[in-house]
Amino acid sequence: MDRYDGFREFVRVRQQSLMRTAYLLTGDAHLAEDLLQTVLIRVAAHWRKLDGGGNAEAYTRKALINQHISWRRRKIVETPHAELPEPGGRHDEATVRRLVLRQALARLTPRQRTVIVLRFFEDRTEVETAHLMNCTIGTVKSQTHHALSRLRTMAPELAGLLDDAATEGSR
Template identity: 75%
Template sequence: MDRYEGFHEFVRARQQSLMRTAYLLTGDTHLAEDLLQTVLTRVASHWAKLAKGGNPEAYARKALVNQNISWRRRRRVELPGAALPEVGQSHDEATVRRLALLHALAQLTPRQRTVIVLRYYEDRTEHETAQLMGTSLGTVKSQTNYALSKLRALTPQEVDR
């Protein structure tokens, strides 16, 4: 039997969703790809067990979050070409706002950025966020507050609307 039976199907179904989260977590396409590849390699290594009764997606998402936090210093080195990709319409209000958001996200600490992505992109509860990050509910609450305060200062139109 193929040790990786079903892995391709899992990746095909979920990789784009995971990639979007990875991109928001890192803010950089190359790092996001590196991050997701690292995580999927780990998933593949444990595939036999995960496919039997584990939850591969939950495992992958948790690994994504924690691997990214552990890469925190590396990510602070901004890469050439890490700008927001072309969106088709230049400099309209929404584009400028999103550029500002991208900039503001880059100013957050990795954990603050993670709580914003999990709470407001993936719409996870505080409890789920705490579980994914392996931290306490209180820390999620406080990090969310810090992150929103910082975003409010940097891009008031995002948070106050």
């Protein structure tokens, strides 16, 4: 019996979702690939313990968050710029909004960015987010509030989107 039985299938099935989370956390496709690869190496080492318990995905997502925060503390990330570069061609409104949101997310603290990704992109509850971030629900609420406030200040053009997020987050 191979010690990685089930691991390959887990990665095949969950890789796209895990990569999306890694990308949202890092804001950079290459850094997201590095983050996911680093975490999957660690998950593979603990696979026997995880596979039987059915908690492999939760463990992997929590490892992504922890590794991302660890990297941010060490400053192993891209440096965001104060202004978007001039577009080379015409972009539709959704593309511009995505670029502005990505740039604004990159300027949040690691915990603020993590809470926004988990609550609004991953659609996690406050309880799930607190568990994944290893903090209290009160911390999740305050980090969400501070992150949305910073995003409103940094990117006022996203006000409608952020107001919708705040309304959904209060449910």
